[in-house]
Amino acid sequence: MRRLLSLSFAFFFVALPALALQPPSPPDGFVPASSLPGQEQLPAAPLVIVAYAVVWLLVLGYLWSIWSRLSRAERELADVSRRLTTGQRR
Amino acid sequence: MKKVFVPLLIVTAGLFAYAPFAIQNAPYESTMGLVQKIFYFHVPSWIAMFFAAMVCGISGAFVIFAGRQDADRVAQAAAELAVVFGLMGLLTGPLWGRKAWGVWWQWDARLTSALVMWLVFVAYLLLRKYGGAGSEKLSAVLALFGMANVPFVYWSVNVWRTVHPKTSVVMTLQPSMGIPFLLCSLAFVGLFAVLLAARVRLENVRASVDELYLALEE
Numbered sequence: 522m523r524r525l526l527s528l529s530f531a532f533f534f535v536a537l538p539a540l541a542l543q544p545p546s547p548p549d550g551f552v553p554a555s556s557l558p559g560q561e562q563l564p565a566a567p568l569v570i571v572a573y574a575v576v577w578l579l580v581l582g583y584l585w586s587i588w589s590r591l592s593r594a595e596r597e598l599a600d601v602s603r604r605l606t607t608g609q610r611r
Numbered sequence: 612m613k614k615v616f617v618p619l620l621i622v623t624a625g626l627f628a629y630a631p632f633a634i635q636n637a638p639y640e641s642t643m644g645l646v647q648k649i650f651y652f653h654v655p656s657w658i659a660m661f662f663a664a665m666v667c668g669i670s671g672a673f674v675i676f677a678g679r680q681d682a683d684r685v686a687q688a689a690a691e692l693a694v695v696f697g698l699m700g701l702l703t704g705p706l707w708g709r710k711a712w713g714v715w716w717q718w719d720a721r722l723t724s725a726l727v728m729w730l731v732f733v734a735y736l737l738l739r740k741y742g743g744a745g746s747e748k749l750s751a752v753l754a755l756f757g758m759a760n761v762p763f764v765y766w767s768v769n770v771w772r773t774v775h776p777k778t779s780v781v782m783t784l785q786p787s788m789g790i791p792f793l794l795c796s797l798a799f800v801g802l803f804a805v806l807l808a809a810r811v812r813l814e815n816v817r818a819s820v821d822e823l824y825l826a827l828e829e
Contacts (some may be wrong), residue, residue: 556826565646565710570662572649572703576656579702580802583695601823 616808623801631797633791641646646710651791655799661761661805663693668758671751673748683747686754688810690735692803698727712774728760736755
């Protein structure tokens with residue numbers, strides 16, 4: 522009984538870790554990239570370029586929007602001030 | 612503000628001009644590779660959005676409790692910026708997620724709470740545009756709710772299980788990644804300040820036009 526116990530002890534604490542430390546088995550053959558999952562096939566560069574382009578387009582678009590609204594409002598301000606000084610009504 | 616505007620504009624433009632070189636020199640992240648470089652504009656756009664949400668909320672509080680008209684103009688400008696910067700984050704995030712997670716979108720705590728916060732500010736702008744007279748106070752309350760969302764969105768990744776990286780990622784960045792990230796963050800905060808100043812000026816000019824129209828009628 523004691524021998525059986527020491528054998529199983531040796532198996533669990535020596536043999537199992539040793540088996541676990543074995544190098545992974547070499548591949549049986551090369552796998553073409555096209556058969557990888559979709560996520561791994563996807564190229565990163567277009568996603569990065571689109572992300573930076575989106576940010577720049579939004580910034581430039583918003584700047585243009587502020588500039589055009591501000592110049593319209595300033596034109597209106599000048600127009601109303603002129604009418605006020607000449608005493609005109611709408 | 613006028614004295615600070617031009618130097619701030621120059622510094623922000625300089626930071627944005629240097630940002631591509633800093634991002635290019637930053638190393639690839641070990642598991643995600645090139646796509647992780649979206650991080651350098653994605654996170655700073657959310658930082659700017661959080662700033663905008665807080666400015667909008669604080670200005671909203673001044674509108675509610677002090678009835679300040681100038682604060683209302685700042686709140687309106689900040690709400691628009693919150694929508695713009697939030698849109699940047701919401702569009703760049705899925706482009707990163709598509710490669711990193713294999714999906715464009717996940718209905719997890721971080722992504723959903725960020726979307727809800729963005730929708731609060733969209734609702735603010737819609738209320739201001741179509742709410743008619745007296746919508747200032749109602750929209751100011753909405754701004755407070757929008758601001759109250761900020762800590763929830765920020766902490767959501769640490770509290771709930773999510774596919775999104777945790778907040779500790781930023782704190783533990785190595786200098787080779789941390790310095791470009793800091794530069795981009797400063798550039799976005801600078802851009803926020805510049806755009807806020809320009810947008811507040813627009814509201815001030817509009818207010819002057821309204822006052823002059825009233826004077827003309829009298």
